[in-house]
Amino acid sequence: xxxxxxxxxxxxxxxxxxxxxxxxxxxxxxxxxxxxxxxxxxxxxxxxxxx
Numbered sequence: 001x002x003x004x005x006x007x008x009x010x011x012x013x014x015x016x017x018x019x020x021x022x023x024x025x026x027x028x029x030x031x032x033x034x035x036x037x038x039x040x041x042x043x044x045x046x047x048x049x050x051x
Contacts, residue, residue, distance in 0.1 A: 005012070016022040 012022065016025065
């Protein structure tokens with residue numbers, strides 16, 4: 001895991017307690033823009049109009 005990121009595994013585990021915690025952080029970061037757009041659309045138009 002660390003070789004591709006250019007950091008040691010020990011450094012990663014200083015910030016994340018497990019692989020699951022790391023994966024959760026990545027999913028949260030990557031899905032945040034989509035969730036923001038979804039929230040904005042839901043406030044401005046109906047579901048059918050958004051599609």
